[in-house]
Amino acid sequence: MVIKLENVGIAVRDIEEAISFFVDLGLEVAGRDTISGDWADTAVGLDGNHAKIAVLKTPDGHGQIELFEYLHPDAIETEPTAPNEIGMHRVAFSVDDIDVALATAARHGCYPLRGVANYEDVYKLTYLRGPSGILVMLAQDLTKTERR
Template identity: 35%
Template sequence: MVQNKLLRMDNMGIVVESLDKTISFFEEIGLKLEGRAMVEGEWAGRITGLGDQSVEIAMLVTPDGHSRLELSQFIRPAVVSDHRTAEVNALGYLRAMFTVEDIDEMVIRLKEKHGAQLVGEVVQYQNFYRLCYLRAADGLLIGLAQQLIV
């Protein structure tokens, strides 16, 4: 019997408070909005286990076209918990990491235009990467990496 193989990771999903603000934040990093849609009804609830639901989603894609981020803003049912202020060692979803050309410029831009805050500081890992974690104004945690050796 031939074993079924994994083809790719399709996307990573994040539930957000404001779709418009979060789309703007990720567009600032360099992701492109592919589309936006309402997903409603009992059929969708059969996938999520939430029953009759209404959620607006947005799909963003990285510049290389290989990775996608699905943002979801739930209309119904209401959000049940908020993990945005969890420490970076909390179990579950932690953050998405994005590689950028100039980490210092990106940090300044995200702070000035979107109210992002550094969680710690920008650090260098050997001669390979400069890295940091940021919290967006709405608390969403992301990582930035700048590759030093290509």
């Protein structure tokens, strides 16, 4: 059996806000749609499933996320995931310049949870809260970029 990761799905409060954030970080919109119908009810397991969706991909084409904003049934608000909670955790991105990525995130009101860590002069990395409370990890590989 062959298996490959297609994407990671993330429910959001406001799909336009989330798209803007991820596009500004460098992802590209691969497609958008509104889904509903029997097939969507069956696939997702929700009666009356109706959602706006957008698939975004990394410029290298190796990673994708699927954002969805529920129109029906109503989205359920929960507390944002903490870094040590069981379950879906975060989405992580490699960036070539973490300072530029953090400046971009800040324009969306998104800041590191605590700061930027330096892991043995190999990585600079941080977790931040993105749109809808999504945990986003940004990491810069210092072995592949000019040391700062």
